[in-house]
Amino acid sequence: MENILLQKFDTAPFSQIKNEDFEPAFEQAIKDAKQEVQDIINNPEEATFENTLEAMAFSGMQLDRISNIFFNLNSAETNEELQKIAQVVAPKLSEFGNDITLNPDLFKRVKAVYDKKNALNLTAEQLMLLEKSYKGFVRNGALLSDTEKEQLRAIDTELALLSLKFGENVLAETNAYQLHITDENDLDGLPEDTKIMAKQLAESEKKEGWIFTLDFPSYLPFVTYAKNRELRKEMAVVAGKKAFQDNEYNNEANVLRIVNLRQQRANLLGYTTHADFVLEERMAQNPTKVLDFLNDLLVKAKPAATKEFDELTAFAKNLDNIEQLEKWDGAYYSEKLKQEKFNLDDEILKPYFKLENVLNGAFEVANKLFGIRFEKVLNIDVYHEDVETYEVKDENNHLVALFYADFFPRKGKRNGAWMTSFKSQFIKDGINERPHVSIVCNFTKPTPTKPSLLTFNEVTTLFHEFGHALHGMLANTIYPSLSGTSVYWDFVELPSQVMENWCYEKEALELFAKHYETGETIPMELIEKIKESASFLEGMATVRQLSFGLLDMGWHSQNPENITSLKAFENEQFESTKLYPDVAENAMSTAFSHIFAGGYSSGYYSYKWAEVLDADAFDYFKQNGIFNKEIATKFKDNVLSQGGTQPPMELYKKFRGQEPKPEALLKRAGLI
Known part of the structure; x- marks a missing residue:
């Protein structure tokens, strides 16, 4: 039986993949990709853009597909076996990456083309x-000595493993805890849906209660x-002490090791800190600019x-005689105060936001703006029965993308919400290969x-991830490495965050916010309240x-080698933003998966x-209408499609x- 992952396939053949295939x-695939690179090096002709850069851009495509499938599964549908495989393949992939970027013969060819770039009449792309x-190449050590290159390889391999271990520990800690309630009085205040879900979970584990x-x-x-x-x-x-407990899943040593290795890596490459290294390839450019930006906003928001x-605090004291507001009081009293101020309760809103309607609303907004349609299809292979698939078509009925949506929590899935892809968009041999894009969330399951x-x-979360998906789906570039969301990280959140704005607009809400039982469109007064409450406690949210x-x-813009206590270091970093009293047994960094x-x-x-x-x-x-076609087309042509x-x-x-001005944000947040 041949390995399905090494066959030619268009859509990921999930049902045919066995763990032992990976x-x-x-x-x-690594062997094949190495050979492709060797062929580029062995080319007897003088290095050109086509025979070197373009050839490299289209090398290792099979390896990319396998990696996309594997690591997406390891996030959304993992098990112990996949996690073990990840521990084996992550260092190999890290080593392969280094084999490319540290190869002196390959770099020589790239440099030869780079040195005469001004005479080559190249397009912007x-x-x-x-x-x-x-x-x-340069940022990954091409100019280092052989000894330094070996050091870099060792650092990268260890970092790849530490990052995996960090994530596994957080997932294990998330899965390890249950609050088992048997006294119904302890459910006081909880919404009916939440209680039903907790009851179902208890029943599924053959336990009484919730x-x-x-x-x-x-x-x-x-x-x-x-x-x-x-x-x-x-x-x-x-929740606050995930991976900060005295057990096998503690991440303190992992965090300290990661930040020190990152610092060593940056120094090896000639940078003062890890942040200097990273920010060279960002819109923000350097740590000073980032810290000025954050502190300037802090001055305005604090x-x-x-x-x-x-x-x-006064509200909680008045209501329940709470003397000191603690972190576990924040969400509770914020919700109570919101209800009192705006008479707006999530439980009043939820009936208008049935998942299917919200998803169709996102589709309709995209249709009005960018002229694309989403058609549900049932013949695409999926990795879990919860996953839905859609063909995305343009006005001429051409295929734009395949879209996967995976919405509900389960044991093998990490928390949070994210967009990812199974296949990038690119143009080769005259064929525009269209992307396969996925969004993954953790919403309440139907009962x-x-x-x-x-x-x-959750509505804004769905629109956020859908914005990332549009960035991937509407991509129209030649090279896969420049396609879709392959942009500077401080630019990648623009398409996602801009899409959230439609959730607050009457014209958009009327498309999809309909009561799941009566079909009644969300009342105007609720829309007004949503808009009014949008900047509720925005100062606190901004500071957080x-x-x-x-x-x-803090971790990355200074030398971390003298940091011995993770907790003490965190407290220092949080000093300027602190509102609630500290909780001694909690730490943020040990579960700060975004950065570790x-x-x-x-x-x-x-x-x-x-x-x-x-x-x-x-x-x-x-200023010009939220469904203004001309502006939407400018956004699509200049941002979404350009990668x-x-x-x-x-x-x-x-x-x-023009360049962006911060006034619009401060105004929207009610800070000016």
Whole structure:
């Protein structure tokens, strides 16, 4: 039986893949990719853009497909066997990457083309490929001595394994905890849906009562609505000490090792810190600019945050005689205050946000803006029965993309929401290969009596990930490495965050916010309340977001070798953003997967950075109509379809006609 992963396939053949196929498939694909690179090196002709850069851009395609399938499964549908395979293949892939970037003969050919780039009459995309390739070599050690190259290889291999281990520990800690309630009084305040879900979970484990977990659809409603303060505290403290406990899943040593290895790697390559290395390839350019950006926003947001915190404290004191507001009180009293101020409760809104309707709403918004249609198809292979598939077509009925949607939590799936792809878009031999894009979320599952009803926050999450998906689906570039979301990290959040804005607009909400039982469109007064409450406690939310960005920069914009206590270091970093009292047994970094298991190290600020872009971009729509076709086309042609083919600020200015201004964000957040 031949290995299915080494056959030619268009859509991922999930049902035919066996776990034992992965290792041999990786071995063979790495071997083939190495041979492709060797053929480029052995080419007796003088190095040209075509025979070197272009040939490299289209090498290792099979390996990319296998990697996409494997690592996406390891995030969305993992098991112990896949995790073990990941531990084996991650270092091999890291080594393969180094074999390419540290190959002196290959670099010699790339440099030969790079040195005469001005005489080559290249297109903007070709020039970007050449620049990125050359820089990729240099930034990955091509100019190092042989000894230094070996050091770099060792660091990269260890980092690949540590990052995997970090993520596995967080998942294990998430899965390890259950709050098992047998006294119905302890459910006081909880929404009916949440109780039903907890009951079902208990029944599935053949237990009496109700079970709550650290999965978001279970955890968040509990800490937001449960009247029992002690139980809220228990949940919040357990969630806050993930991988910070005295057990085999503790991530403290992993964090310290990761930041020190990153620092060593940066120094080896001639950079002062890891942040200097990372930010060279970002819109923000350097740590000083990022820290100035974050601290400038903090100066503007902190007074509002302090005022809001005082108001929330007074409200809790008045309502329940709470003397000191703690972290496990935040969501609970915020929700209560929101209800009092706006008479707006997520439970009132949820019936209008049936998952299927919201998804169709996102489709309809995309149709009105970009002229694409989504048709559900049942003949595409999927990795779990929950996954739905759609063909995306344009106005001429041409295939634009394949779209996968995976919405519900399960044991083998990590928390959170993300967009990913199984196949990139690119143009080769005159054929425009269209992308296969997926969004993965963790929303409440339907019950026998109720469909999946989303909180408003989940509605914006779906639109956010869908914005990333549009960036992938509407890609139209030649080279896969510049396609779709392959852009600077502080630009990648623009398409996702800008899409969230439609969730607050009457014209858009009327398309999909319909009561799941009566079909009634969401009442105008609720839309008004959603808009009014959009900036509710925005000062506190902004400061919280800035605290994560500052923690990330704390770890990565200075030499971490003298940091011995993770907790003490965190407390220092949080000093300027602190509102709630510290919880001694909690730490943020040990479960901060974005920066220790994902690609956001020295990049967490980019959420806020992109908010400046998205508020400015949406302001342009608002001034001219939120479904203005001309502006949508400018956005599609200059941002969504261009991927990383040009510097992001140039793309933004082509769309907007000017650089972004922070005023639109501050106004939207109610901070000015």
